Amino acid sequence: MQATDRLTLAAVLSLFLAGFLLAPLTSDLSYLGPAWFSLSTLGVTTALLRRARLGSGVVLTTQLLIAAVLSVGLSLTMPGTGLPWHQHYVGLWQGGVAHMQASGSPMDPNDGVTLIFATIVAGLLIVTDLLASGLGRPAWALAPTATLFLVPALTVGAGTGVMSFLLVALGYLGILVADGLNGSSRWTRGLSRDSAESVGASPVVWRAAALIGVPALVGTLVLSPFAPTLTLPGLGFGNGSGRGGPLQLTDPSLDLRRNLQQPRDQEVITYSTDAPGGLYLRLASLPQFDAKGWSNVEIRLTSGAQLPAAPGLTDVPDKEFTTRVSVRDFRSQYLPLPYAPRSFEAEGDWRYDPTSLTVVNGESRARALSNLTYTVRSINPAPDSDALDGAVAGTPLDDSVTGVIPRDLPENLIRLSERVTKDAATPADKAAAIQAYLRGGRFQYSTEPLPGSGYRALQNFLLEDRRGYCEQFATAMAMMARVAGIPSRVSVGFLPGKKDGDVWRVSIHDMHAWPELYFSNYGWVRFEPTPASVTGSAPPWTLQGSDDPEDSPTAAPTAAPSASAPADTAAPEEAPVEDLTTGEAGTTFPWARTLLGSGVVLLVLLVLAAPATIRVRRRTARLSGDQLGEEQVEAAWAEIRDTVVDHGGTWPTGSPHAIGSQIADRLDGQESAAMGQVATLVERSRYARSLGGGTDTLPTLTRDIRRGLVAPLSRRQRLLATVLPRSLFRRPGR
Template identity: 55%
Template sequence: MHATDRSGIAVAVSVMLATFALTPLTKDSSFLGVSWVVIIALGVVAVLMRRARLSAPAVLVAQLLLLGVVLVALSLTMPAPAAPWYEHFFGLYGAGAEHMRTQASPMDPDNGVKLIFVSAIGVIAVMTDLLVSGIRRPVWAIAPPATLFLVPAIGLGTDTGLISFGCLAVGYLGILVAEGLNSTARWTRGLSRDSAEGMGTAAPVVWRSAGYIAVPAVVLTVALGVIMPTLSLPGWGLGSGQGGSGPLELADPTLDLRRNLNQPTDRQVMSYTTDRPGGVYLRMASLPKFSDAGWQVATIRLDRGDQLPAVPGLRQEPAKRRTTTITVGDFRSEYLPLPYAPRRIQVAGQWGSDEQSLVVHSTRSGSGIRNLTYTVESVDIDPSGEDLAQASAGTPTDSALTSVVPNDLPDSLVKLTRQVTANAPTPALKAAAIQAYLRSARFTYSTEPQPGTGYQALENFLLKDRRGYCEQFAGSMAMMARVVGIPSRVAVGFLPGDRQGDTFKVSVRDMHAWPELYFSGFGWVRFEPTPAVASAPSWTVRGPSDAGEDPTSRPSSTSPTQRASAGPNPTVAPTQGPTTGDSTAGFPWRKTLTGSGIALLVLLILASPATIRIRRRSARMADGLMPDERVEAAWAEIKDTLVDLGGSWPEGSPRMIGTEVATRLHQDKSATLTQVATLVERARYSRSFDDPASVQNINQMTDEIRRGLAEPRSGWQRLWAFVAPRSLFRGLFRARD
């Protein structure tokens, strides 16, 4: 088999295996078969052109042209309006990008997304082939396929699992093994042995080296992956993945919100009963981070246990608790829908709560709320309008997230906020003014996606088209509240739903977003700026006599009235003591032993190159070899020592090589090298070379030459040559001898 054939097959298999990493992103797996055909076609073209000895640039251009033709042909097989082919082709990319922006993973099937996936995979196949066979840098070939693994790993923020990582690792190891076999296949006899990259039939050596280095590396990567948010081993209780108790980066719940509000048909997803009047908002996630990227979740720490931490900022918890029993149907999420503020939950499975937001999230990979029934005790945060109007804006313990106004926030948004709240004397009345402004006839509720992202989307919504759905209304109010000094965040969950007898039915289109604002003594208080969806909370628009209004009632057409208080009554939010997470009694033996094992594994992997190099030297210097074999082994050891120290092995006959390398040694060492070079010529070209006496001191001569080569080098160079000997990786880094 030609070397180019072996490399081409390895590249194709590697990229094909890496494509499995994209399957969590879409429900349509048909892109796999199409992309594999594209990968094979690109590989065949590359192999044939390299057999014809065409240049690397020519191969690259041919592959790109073929990829373009295949993508255009693929687009023509997809349903199209009456438009030229090029408009249809680029239109599919635009439609696919919009579909990816508005859909949560796994996305519904879409031709544009399929074309984007196949295009990306084709480009990655071309780049990988270029690195391996074009510019002869196979060790870098991990980078392009790794992007297919990183896209879902970073974008989803959840465990991608071991299978996709294993496919990536196996494909990369295949490329390295193929390159090692190619290197050893270049060896020929005689003079060319000095300039070849390997010695003899070394396929067993290649496979052993791959095992020595690759297997520990894969094991280490998997072990380290346990502490990453995108790869975990269930049941170990380690790190920041969904099996650990460390910081957890959650997925973006606004994508689920957008997708569910745009479902073609409505359907019931859960029901609940409660022992107090009226329905309740079922809160799932909290978005405290605000920037040009919009409102986002923050890294949180989950503490296990059915008793939840203290309610942030609430001065006095009501004695009366609400008990709600919730039954979830065909709805998938790893957030637990709960009334705010939850105090105690009875739920099967492994769950953890965040002390800042009281969000409850699964701590076990693959666990969720589908077909789950659970009970929660909660307290209602329902202050009177009069008391709230007198409250000051508090300072939550996470104010570094919830009080920050970005420096790059457009002045137009700040100016609008000042105008809306100009006549409101207290923080709560400023919040009520913002809510009334957004609920006014100026704005129209619409679930149709509007153009723009980040600050641009806010400017479009507040200053131009004034059309949007709950995400825009909630995000705008939370932003405006921060401008006037009120800490804020956005909550995502469900509206109370429709009451049928004693049961409330919640549908997929009841998914909703609303702002929560922080006030001294009350903590986080819900507001409702979205018109035509739900009534504004009673404490934001009326006096204490209406505090018990049913939040499931529809909004009235009258404008909210603001009640000015006699004056603010500044109070300080109570300081919360630290809450304790899930812990077990006794010394954490499992984590300690696991950590020690990982540390030991790291040391073993770091020591493996030096260990392999020492074993190779010992084998070369061993007794029992024939005289000519001892000479060749000594010559190979001198060559590897020079390469390890950063030198280059010259080309030519042994005498020419000895003469050139001897110039880098002291006089006594150069004479010794000349003697060894002469022995090499005799061993290779004489009719017989079986005199043991002539090679009796070959090991001592070799050690003397090795010391002479190392003497001019610095201590760091000698240490690096020992820890990471380049001669072991000559085939990977293409160090020309």
């Protein structure tokens, strides 16, 4: 393998790894396939171009043309609108940018985003190759992958844990190793150069790479479960207008998952109300259920601030409650409102869905909610428990979505649902039985990430681990209700929070999901399957047929707690935190944090030590005496040259005799004479028919010369030359 091939391959592998750095931004990893295909195509093309010894300008121009063709080709594989190819291509880019501006991370799948990400990764390969091979500065090749590393770090909610750092470190280490392999290859005879082409490679650099890379990889894999993510509030997607097309609605369940797993809680909403207790603040309702989970459907938004009556509610209460809400640093396209809202006053372009009464920003701006204060008037559609007990399941307007049982729903989930509700006589009793089953002692609340996705995750929650957070509890009840013949949907929003005087304070960890079931004459009714340790007691109208003591109306405060029991609403934060620790707070040593910190420090030190390690191993290989004759002479000559370069010197040009004379002038006595002897051996090696012996003392002569070159330098210069040897980063051939 030629020297240029190694650097090109290392650059390609580095970007293969770096492609994963964009994963926290999107829920769709389909961009990786096109990105890897582009990287492979560009890598092969670049290797062939550099083997042909074409100039860097020709290589760069060809790379850009191929990248452009690949990007356009990818766009042609995506569904179009009948437009010419160039308009379709531009439209995908515009749509992708608008989607990123309108979405929180991780984003929903979008063809434009896939095109943008794949093109960016391919473009960064061109930059990396230009730095490593074109400009001969492999050390600078860290910049492109570091750029991808920083993008999620500057995006709300995207993680940049130890694994992300490992991807960057391993990619950069690969480039340094490739450069080290090139430098430690065998040297051949040459008439006009001091650095000959590589025709082989010493295994010592591979051993050095293993010495550095394997501990780093193992350490990171061990420590990554303890790694927190880094979130930088105040920056990220969600600041665009999104005008000129249909609104791209984000998935609130993704925001729920991310916010509940944030290590630091923070206040995001305060509100005051004349309602008798705290209020659930709903962001959105997800009506569609399939193998991927709960999701939005296409809706038609209506302008205005006066909302219609709650769907399905026949006996509308006369009493309206007024609530004034102030949002701090929280971003969403949805306006948090108590159910059922009748009207609202909020600055900006807000529109509502008459079916779900969800209010959405008309400009698709996630930032529109930040630092917004607004007023909402709502009713409390809470039914009487005795009356609801006799209610039948209704047929909502969107029954074709909310009443559907997926055909591929696993049979064991259906059997479990039927078993839980088999003794219940009425639909309300069935719903209460499902709620009591989930709130009982069989299930544990935990925000730890769970294995699997879709139906597999639901099976794992209901039949195996029985651990999860509010999304799993809400999903399970809504699914089981549909099996029982009751239309259902999952709503996402906030728990009431904690009361502080006349104000209710809601934190980011109060984000919550709950099911809503549809009953004739009552419309959508909220249930609460998440355990009491998180939510307090269940709504009183949901307790028909429940014999679970924790669901007794007197066992705990209601879901809208009174001022006399504010402590009960703190449970959502306390339960998951205790699950993540061992022993009582303040009495155990923080092993996870200590191991994580130590692992990160170790990984950084290993990466920083890579150049020095490779340089030492290269010197050892050159002076080991394993080479024969001419190869040993060229290896010693290369070592002297790299020593001069490492310590800030300039390697002269000219014949070996001329170079030897100039270097000897910098040395004293024995070292100067040694330089003359080595120069003579180089001349014989290159120009004479035979070397004539004299190579036995080459390692000793080379060490003497190195000692003489280093002697007059300061301690700081020596340290810098050891930690960052310039010879590793010099342009090949110089």
